[in-house]
Amino acid sequence: MAKKNTYNDYLKQEMSELIEEIELPSLQKRFMKSRWLDQVLWLEGRATKSRSRHNSLRLITIIGGVLVPAVVSANSGNISQQNLKHLLGWTAFGLSQAVAISAAVEEFFHFGENYRRYRNTAENMKIQGWQFFQLTGPYKDAKNHSEAYPTFASNVENIIQQDVEGYISQAVESDTEIKAATQAVMAQNIALANIRLSEHLQPPPSATNTELSPHSTAQTHQPSPPVVLLKEDKVELVTSDSIPHTQLESNNNLDNKDSSIPSLSPPLVANSSPGVEPK
Incomplete structure (x- = not known):
């Protein structure tokens, strides 16, 4: 079975033939293939991969975010079968984890931003190549391709330099965001650890000395x-x-x-007064 030709294969073949047909020294043709054409093919490949990964992660986030509430609502309904409830619960949990992971991966690698940057740089490089081949735009005043080649090479290097500078600035900004998020998470974990440690070291409440046994309490309150x-x-x-x-x-x-005073016994009824016989 023959391998299907991709867009990069077509672009490589077409541009290589055009480079061979223009009037340039062999060394400059080699420079164009090694520098300009190689960068165009690399940018095209990176743009295609970044677009595929960005679209895949975004689809997982969108579809999972829509399905999780539906599964949770179905699980909260009147379901008699316990196995089905467990299945729906684990399904909702798995979908929520997939959504969180896909969103975190997209936020970390910036596939969407990389796709737009690679695509912009690749299109600028192809525009410069087509203008050079046709001697238009900034090359319209040149008499032939040999005269326009220095300007073409300078423009290509400027585009590559701008792409590298944009990549470095994006990497620095991403590192700053990651460090800030990491420090915030570490501070939160340290605070939680301190709370847990203080709770662990706090002595349990001891019994007070005023507490008495039931027997002693009963004796104390006995009239x-x-x-x-x-x-x-x-x-x-x-x-x-x-x-x-x-x-x-x-x-x-x-x-x-004075033993002459008669002793009286306590009354049988507490509210009655004892009768005392006179002497």
């Missing part, structure tokens, strides 16, 4: 039994919590000294 307090020939029913400690001690001493 004290009522006692009888003798005060100025009156008998009062109070609790030990409401009597100062010194007063309790004095009453105890009084009880020890």
